[in-house]
Amino acid sequence: MSNRTLFLAWRDAGSSKKWFPVGRLDADVERSTYRFRYISGAMRAKKEAGFPELIEFPNLQGDYRSSELFPLFKNRVMNPARPDFKEYLRGLDLTGQADAIQILSVNGGTRVTDAYEVFPRITKDQDGRFKCRFLLHGQRHVSSAARERVRSLEAGEKLYATLELTNPATRLAVQMQTTDYHMIGWAPRYLAYDLSKTMANEPGDYRVEVVRTTMRYTSMKPSVLIEMSAPWPSHELMSRPDFTPLVGSTEVREDDEATVG
Numbered sequence: 001m002s003n004r005t006l007f008l009a010w011r012d013a014g015s016s017k018k019w020f021p022v023g024r025l026d027a028d029v030e031r032s033t034y035r036f037r038y039i040s041g042a043m044r045a046k047k048e049a050g051f052p053e054l055i056e057f058p059n060l061q062g063d064y065r066s067s068e069l070f071p072l073f074k075n076r077v078m079n080p081a082r083p084d085f086k087e088y089l090r091g092l093d094l095t096g097q098a099d100a101i102q103i104l105s106v107n108g109g110t111r112v113t114d115a116y117e118v119f120p121r122i123t124k125d126q127d128g129r130f131k132c133r134f135l136l137h138g139q140r141h142v143s144s145a146a147r148e149r150v151r152s153l154e155a156g157e158k159l160y161a162t163l164e165l166t167n168p169a170t171r172l173a174v175q176m177q178t179t180d181y182h183m184i185g186w187a188p189r190y191l192a193y194d195l196s197k198t199m200a201n202e203p204g205d206y207r208v209e210v211v212r213t214t215m216r217y218t219s220m221k222p223s224v225l226i227e228m229s230a231p232w233p234s235h236e237l238m239s240r241p242d243f244t245p246l247v248g249s250t251e252v253r254e255d256d257e258a259t260v261g
Contacts, residue, residue, distance in 0.1 A: 020045035041242035206230035
């Protein structure tokens with residue numbers, strides 16, 4: 001499938017520390033067509049936490065298009081000309097043919113210099129299941145023993161996901177636990193609704209594992225990438241208002257003209 005979608009999330013650096021989904025990138029790499037729009041989560045983030053529009057995308061109602069990947073996203077991928085690029089891809093469990101959208105779907109687009117991260121749209125595979133990748137959140141709120149356990153995680157390691165209905169910050173949350181019962185953090189709160197609905201519908205048929213652990217590259221924040229898979233639920237995933245674009249249709253049409261602004 002040539003058309004792929006990434007979402008951009010922003011974290012409030014103020015007292016709330018909340019994460020909000022704020023933007024959507026639709027990309028057709030083969031045709032060099034890229035489109036960015038803010039989503040309704042940006043409006044909620046602005047109202048609740050003073051979300052500042054990005055300099056590159058100054059208008060919440062803008063429909064931004066380009067024949068090249070926008071710098072906001074491009075700068076979150078290592079330059080392929082670097083001598084350690086192949087090693088970087090191996091650390092992400094990707095091949096040398098991986099494009100920037102594939103890389104961003106795995107590395108989370110995190111940087112030590114800002115409060116944004118990138119995550120892919122949840123899609124259905126040929127077996128009627130979905131795979132959802134996300135970065136582990138909330139490690140500063142777990143015990144010192146759990147933080148030490150995080151440092152020993154390995155790619156491919158199985159994890160447990162547990163529903164939490166009385167989280168003091170979010171009420172509904174999805175905890176991540178190791179098989180030796182260390183509660184090491186949470187799935188991002190912007191995915192909690194969809195993941196919890198899936199877990200409730202299919203309580204014994206979902207899998208969670210570590211995709212990769214902290215990278216050594218200084219441009220990336222320390223992180224743990226997790227993948228959860230389960231049967232596609234009865235409700236449409238990522239259909240809540242937060243994920244709805246503020247302007248235009250959701251698809252990139254073949255007759256769309258590539259323009260920025």
